[in-house]
Amino acid sequence: MVRQSSVMDIISPIMVGPSSSHTAGAVRLGILAKNIYNKKPQKVIFRLYNSYSLTGKGHGTDKGLLAGVLGFGVDDARIRNIFDMDVGIEYDFEFTEDFNRHPNAVDIIFEGDLNMKIEGDSVGAGRVVIRKINEFSVKFTGQYNTLLLVCKDVPGMISRITGLIQNVNITSLHCDRQVRGEEASMSICLDGDLDEKAIKIFERLENLYLVRYVEKLGS
Amino acid sequence: MNSFEDLHCESERQNKRIYEMCQIAEAELADISVDDFRKLIKINLDAMKQTIKNGLARCELTFSGMCGADCSKLQARFAVRGALFGRLYEKITAYALAAGEENVRMGKIVACPTAGSCGIVPSVLAAVSEELQINEDEQINALITAGEIGRIISNKVALAGAVGGCQTECGAASAMSAGALVQLLGGNSQQILNAAALAMKNLLGLTCDPVCGLVEVPCVKRNPFLAIHAVSAAELALSGIVSQIPPDEVIDALKQTANLMSPMLKESAQAGLAKTKTAIMLERKIRQYQ
Numbered sequence A: 001m002v003r004q005s006s007v008m009d010i011i012s013p014i015m016v017g018p019s020s021s022h023t024a025g026a027v028r029l030g031i032l033a034k035n036i037y038n039k040k041p042q043k044v045i046f047r048l049y050n051s052y053s054l055t056g057k058g059h060g061t062d063k064g065l066l067a068g069v070l071g072f073g074v075d076d077a078r079i080r081n082i083f084d085m086d087v088g089i090e091y092d093f094e095f096t097e098d099f100n101r102h103p104n105a106v107d108i109i110f111e112g113d114l115n116m117k118i119e120g121d122s123v124g125a126g127r128v129v130i131r132k133i134n135e136f137s138v139k140f141t142g143q144y145n146t147l148l149l150v151c152k153d154v155p156g157m158i159s160r161i162t163g164l165i166q167n168v169n170i171t172s173l174h175c176d177r178q179v180r181g182e183e184a185s186m187s188i189c190l191d192g193d194l195d196e197k198a199i200k201i202f203e204r205l206e207n208l209y210l211v212r213y214v215e216k217l218g219s
Numbered sequence B: 001m002n003s004f005e006d007l008h009c010e011s012e013r014q015n016k017r018i019y020e021m022c023q024i025a026e027a028e029l030a031d032i033s034v035d036d037f038r039k040l041i042k043i044n045l046d047a048m049k050q051t052i053k054n055g056l057a058r059c060e061l062t063f064s065g066m067c068g069a070d071c072s073k074l075q076a077r078f079a080v081r082g083a084l085f086g087r088l089y090e091k092i093t094a095y096a097l098a099a100g101e102e103n104v105r106m107g108k109i110v111a112c113p114t115a116g117s118c119g120i121v122p123s124v125l126a127a128v129s130e131e132l133q134i135n136e137d138e139q140i141n142a143l144i145t146a147g148e149i150g151r152i153i154s155n156k157v158a159l160a161g162a163v164g165g166c167q168t169e170c171g172a173a174s175a176m177s178a179g180a181l182v183q184l185l186g187g188n189s190q191q192i193l194n195a196a197a198l199a200m201k202n203l204l205g206l207t208c209d210p211v212c213g214l215v216e217v218p219c220v221k222r223n224p225f226l227a228i229h230a231v232s233a234a235e236l237a238l239s240g241i242v243s244q245i246p247p248d249e250v251i252d253a254l255k256q257t258a259n260l261m262s263p264m265l266k267e268s269a270q271a272g273l274a275k276t277k278t279a280i281m282l283e284r285k286i287r288q289y290q
């Protein structure tokens, strides 16, 4: 019979406390946002919503988010004192409420050569989802290696792109567009690794504005 | 093997212990050797012990001021006047509190199954192993057993206070510890599963009503309580006492109870301890500092 789950999910992660959703989840959202932005920002603004806003300080959600954006892992002991560190970027936190958003929602807003707003939720037990990049809806959990693309909305784009993904299984494909004929986004989850060469091909494709290959999260 | 019944039958049929079957299946799932799988478990076991060690040595308070100094009080008293139940009891309670406090002061912990319940399995495992001088291999066997019990529970109900109340966090941790302890003491698979069932049965309905929405009150002190609770379950099971309701059915009851529990009592801080007069006052105070 197929094994439905692993004991490694039960006895893990090794993490800085106190909360898997509010601390470890926050670090993970930061890491994913950093990997999507993929540059050194001048400034990052974190806008915390609802439960993240109300209990964020007490759970170290603010510290976790910043740690993630700096590339720290969920078990990095420096997280606790991160506000005393010289981290080399400006950062700010806003605490707010919006009950149309998830209880544990955050916007991570990068400012610099490239401005980008990334929205994500911590959905429980340390699992997270990135829901939006700028105005595009995506679905990105960090559980799989994922190719994120923003492209011109022209016919045949999906088949062209998926046609270029060879030797790797696509586990899911999520598309969104705002206005017909303008920009569209795609998040493509993959079972295996995409090599540098393949990513380079994507980067050279016409009609593609943003190409990010983000590797899955470690434990 | 996705139910306790499967686990028990297979254990009898193959004449293998629960951890043995588990480690084979896990190694296969991760496409690694059994030895490598055990090495991964050892990393977590070591991290658990480190958490306890760190927690025993510290007493700084959390951001809210509600937790952080209790383990040192416990140790101070035990140093002068030993616990009524002796050395093992002292160690289990102090270790569980140490890990629970370490978690809320943002120390490094191993979620088992969650961060709030991170002191229960490690305290029982570490304290008993030290006192009875049980070797590391046996400790790994016990931790795998704990993980397998948690895994099977999680197949039916998510282990998260927001989904099932604290019965699915600290409750599950206590059931896992009870089974692990029976393994540590050489009980058979039936006794292991009964220990888990007995511990779980006694915690059905445990709500999650954290004060100010923080994983502090009642979470931290619940760790030593439910660690000791696990020991009682293990002692009963090792004496051949069985749960009249079979382990799988206890988990069915856990799931049903989780579904029936009001969302106000599932980590939303809208009822119970979280809405007491004092809790509301504390909440106001903490918000002022934000």
Ligand code: SF4
Pocket: B114, B116, B117, B160, B161, B162, B165, B166, B167, B169, B170, B207, B208, B209, B210, B214, B215, B216, B217, B218, B219, B267
């Ligand atoms: S009371 Fe709630 S937050 Fe605290 S340990 Fe239990 S389930 Fe977790």
